[in-house]
Amino acid sequence: MVESLPSIAVMFGCFEKRDETAGKSLYNSVFVARDGEIVHKTRKQLLPEYDVFDENRYFEPGPPGDLFYCGDLCIAVTVCEDIWYYAVDEYRTRPLKHLFTRAADSGQDIDLIVNISASPFQRGKTAVRRDIFSELIKQYQTPFVYVNQVGGQDSLLFDGASSGIAADATTIASANNFTEDLIVIDTGTWTGDLRREEQPEEIELVHDALVMGVHDYITKSGFTQAVLGLSGGIDSALCAALAVRALGPENVFGIALPSPYSSQESIEDAEALARNCGCRFEILPISDLFKTFQDSLGGLFAGLAEDLTEQNIQARIRGSLLMAVSNKFNYLLLTTGNKSEMAVGYCTLYGDMSGGLAPISDVPKQLVYELARHINREREIIPVRIIEKPPSAELKPDQRDQDDLPPYDLLDQILELYLEQGVGREAIIARGFDAAVVDDIVRRIRTNEYKRKQAPIGLKITSKAFGFGRRLPNVQNYRG
Numbered sequence: 001m002v003e004s005l006p007s008i009a010v011m012f013g014c015f016e017k018r019d020e021t022a023g024k025s026l027y028n029s030v031f032v033a034r035d036g037e038i039v040h041k042t043r044k045q046l047l048p049e050y051d052v053f054d055e056n057r058y059f060e061p062g063p064p065g066d067l068f069y070c071g072d073l074c075i076a077v078t079v080c081e082d083i084w085y086y087a088v089d090e091y092r093t094r095p096l097k098h099l100f101t102r103a104a105d106s107g108q109d110i111d112l113i114v115n116i117s118a119s120p121f122q123r124g125k126t127a128v129r130r131d132i133f134s135e136l137i138k139q140y141q142t143p144f145v146y147v148n149q150v151g152g153q154d155s156l157l158f159d160g161a162s163s164g165i166a167a168d169a170t171t172i173a174s175a176n177n178f179t180e181d182l183i184v185i186d187t188g189t190w191t192g193d194l195r196r197e198e199q200p201e202e203i204e205l206v207h208d209a210l211v212m213g214v215h216d217y218i219t220k221s222g223f224t225q226a227v228l229g230l231s232g233g234i235d236s237a238l239c240a241a242l243a244v245r246a247l248g249p250e251n252v253f254g255i256a257l258p259s260p261y262s263s264q265e266s267i268e269d270a271e272a273l274a275r276n277c278g279c280r281f282e283i284l285p286i287s288d289l290f291k292t293f294q295d296s297l298g299g300l301f302a303g304l305a306e307d308l309t310e311q312n313i314q315a316r317i318r319g320s321l322l323m324a325v326s327n328k329f330n331y332l333l334l335t336t337g338n339k340s341e342m343a344v345g346y347c348t349l350y351g352d353m354s355g356g357l358a359p360i361s362d363v364p365k366q367l368v369y370e371l372a373r374h375i376n377r378e379r380e381i382i383p384v385r386i387i388e389k390p391p392s393a394e395l396k397p398d399q400r401d402q403d404d405l406p407p408y409d410l411l412d413q414i415l416e417l418y419l420e421q422g423v424g425r426e427a428i429i430a431r432g433f434d435a436a437v438v439d440d441i442v443r444r445i446r447t448n449e450y451k452r453k454q455a456p457i458g459l460k461i462t463s464k465a466f467g468f469g470r471r472l473p474n475v476q477n478y479r480g
Helices: 080-086 095-105 125-140 202-220 234-247 264-277 287-298 308-329 339-344 365-375 384-388 408-420 425-430 435-447 449-453
Strands: 010-017 026-034 037-043 068-070 073-079 112-117 144-148 150-153 156-159 163-165 171-174 226-229 252-256 280-283
Touching: 010 112, 026 073, 037 068, 037 073, 073 080, 073 095, 080 095, 080 112, 080 125, 095 125, 125 144, 125 163, 150 202, 156 202, 202 234, 202 365, 226 234, 226 308, 234 252, 234 264, 234 365, 234 384, 252 264, 252 308, 264 280, 264 384, 287 308, 339 365, 339 408, 339 435, 365 384, 365 408, 408 425, 408 435, 425 435, 435 449
Parallel strands: 073 112, 112 144, 226 252, 252 280
Antiparallel strands: 010 026, 026 037, 068 073, 144 163, 150 156, 163 171
C-alpha cells in the first residue's frame, strides 16, 4: 500500500501486528511513509476502557515513542488518548513528557506536537478538548496540530474539526466540523487555513452531528431512503427534519397512522410538516385494524378494563405497518423516541420502538425543543403548533405525557444528574429534588433496562448514551 502513496511524508493511523508472543497481538499505531517505505512508528500507550472505549480487549499498550524528523522539523507524534492524561486522572503514563525528556537529553528542541485522533463528538467535548490543548500549549510552548477522524460509525459521531495551534496559543488553522476537509499549515510562518473564525454554538454542533449520523448510518448500511411515522408530535417532526437534511426530501417518506384517539389537529400538523420539508406524505388510518384486534381479543379479555394493553396495541399496529413499508420499498425505518422517554420506558416494544435507527434516542426532551427552534431559525419547517402544544401519545382520550411523567424540564434535570453525571439518589435529593419523584424516576430507569436492550441503535451525543457504553444487566436490583 505504501508504494502507492505520494513521495512526501504521509502520516496515517493503522493496526500493527506484534511479533512478541506475550500480550495482545496488535498495537494501535501511527506510521509515517515516505518514498514507499515506513520511516516512523508510534504506538498508542494509553488505552481507554471507560464508556464506549474497549481498547485493552484488542491492543497492547505501546512502548515509549521516538521522535520523528521531517526535514528540519523535530516532531513529537502522539495517538489520540495519549494527550488525554490532562483530563483523565487515572493515567500515570505521560507520553509527551517522555518525548520532551528524550529531546532534552539529546540537546534537541521539539518543533511540533502532532496528535492523530479518533475522538467521538458529544455535547461539551469541544470545551474539554480546548482545555486539554490549552494545558498542553501552556506546559510545552510548542506548536500543536490535532488531526481528528470525521464521519458516523454506528452510534459514534466523529466531528473532525482538526486544527493547528501556535506556540502562543493562537489558532492558526481549523477544519470544518462533520465533513471531510483539507487544511494546510505553513511551518515556516506558522500560518494556515482557517475555515471558521469561531467555534459554532453547541446547538448547531448537535444538529450537524445528528444530520451526519443519520446520513452515514443509512448510506453505509446500504440504504438510500428512510421512512418514519409522523404523529404530529415534536419528536417525529424533529426526526423528519433531520432526515430531510441528511438524505434530501425526495428520499424521506412520512406516514401518519391515526387511531380513534388521534386529533384532526395532529394529522394536519403532520401534513404541514411534510409539506414544509418537501417529503412524501401518506395517511394510513389504523382504526379498523385496532377494532379487529379488540374483537379478536374480546373473549380472552372479557370483564377486564381497558389499560395500557389497548394503548400498546395501537403502537404495535403502527410498527407493523411501518415495517411493511420498510420491507416493500427498501426504506430504513427511523424510530422517533427521545432519551427522556427511553430512560423511563415511555415507549412500546415492537411498536414505536420498531426500526433500524433511533436518531434522537440520546436527545433529552428539552434539547428536542431547542433543536426544533434551531431548525426553524430561518423559516418555519417544524410547524409552531407542534412545538407549542402539550406532548401526547394520543393513545386514549385527552391523554398528555405529563399525566404519567413529571414535567420534562424536571425529568431531564434528574436524568442528567443520574445518567450522565453519575450522581446517586441521595445526592440528587440533597440538591432539593422531591424524594418521591427521584425514587419513581430511578425505579423506571432500572425496570426498563430490558426495553432499551432491544431498542434500535441510536446516535450518541451526550457523555452517557444508552447502548454498548452502558453496561448494566437487565436483571439487577441496584439502588444507586
